[in-house]
Amino acid sequence: MERENKKMIDSYLSFRLGDEIFALHVGKVQKILEMRDVTEVPRAPDYMKGVINLRGKVLPVIDLRIKFGMQPAGWTKTTCILVVEAEVENEMVVVGLLVDAVQAVQKVKQDEILPPPSIGSKFRSDFISGMTRVNEKFFMVLNIDLVISSDDLINIKEIQDAKEAFEKES
Template sequence: MSDVDISKSNSYLSFNLGEEEFAAHVGKVLNILEMIKITEVPMAPAYMKGVINLRGAVLPVIDTRVKFGMSATVYTPNTCIVVLDIDMDGDSVHVGALVDSVQAVLEIPSEGILPPPSIGSRYKSEFIEGVANIDDRFVMLLNMDMVFSSMELSAMKETTEETARTVNVEQVSE
């Protein structure tokens, strides 16, 4: 399937953060990893857990729960890292997002996507693409390109590049 076909699909990877279910478009998901040791990075933003070695590259890992204003992730056997491809002003930035558990790939027809809530949402509505009602439960569809500001992505990218320069990649996540 080409990039154009993927972006036009209505497939979403659903995952849990606490009791809430979210989903990201499959076109943004590169990989799902089991939990591995995350190397902490000094002076990183609070939501950045650290970095891991992903096939010889240093990948920043964020605690999605902290980024969304929730309590920090408590690791369980279901906790995993979803590797995402985020667009930052035309550049591709790869980020690992800690999630409590991955649920399923959902096919959601366009007519099944409701507009994002405008009042009373705990989450910044600019990164909520819509809400889907699936089997009597609401799933918030995230626009992953909008979850982080350009400044946040730049800070993560700089922190990751600095870590890659100062630490041998093999030392990360050993």
């Protein structure tokens, strides 16, 4: 499906980090993976948990709790990895996002998304494209393109380059 067609979809995947509920546009989510072993990468930022092998490709995994300044938590049977596509500096990257649990896919019309709060939020509001209410619960709708920054892109490229160099030497 082309990017323009994906934007027309009014569905959002909700997920939990601690007591907070977030949502991502389904057009950005490629798949949901059960938790698996993550290979740590030396000298990576704290929120970069490491990499996993996804069909022969290296997939960097970011812990959203740490990225958002929340306390790290142990993995449970509901912990999973969202494989998402983000556009950073006109380049498409695929990364894994470590989340506490996936909730559901919700239909949300664009006019039901309210502007993000300007003060009092413990999260950087530039990540949040809006807030919406579903079944009496507020969801923070994330702009994944802004969650994944250009610094992350540099780290992801370094990880991929290191793996490719290692494979050539083997």
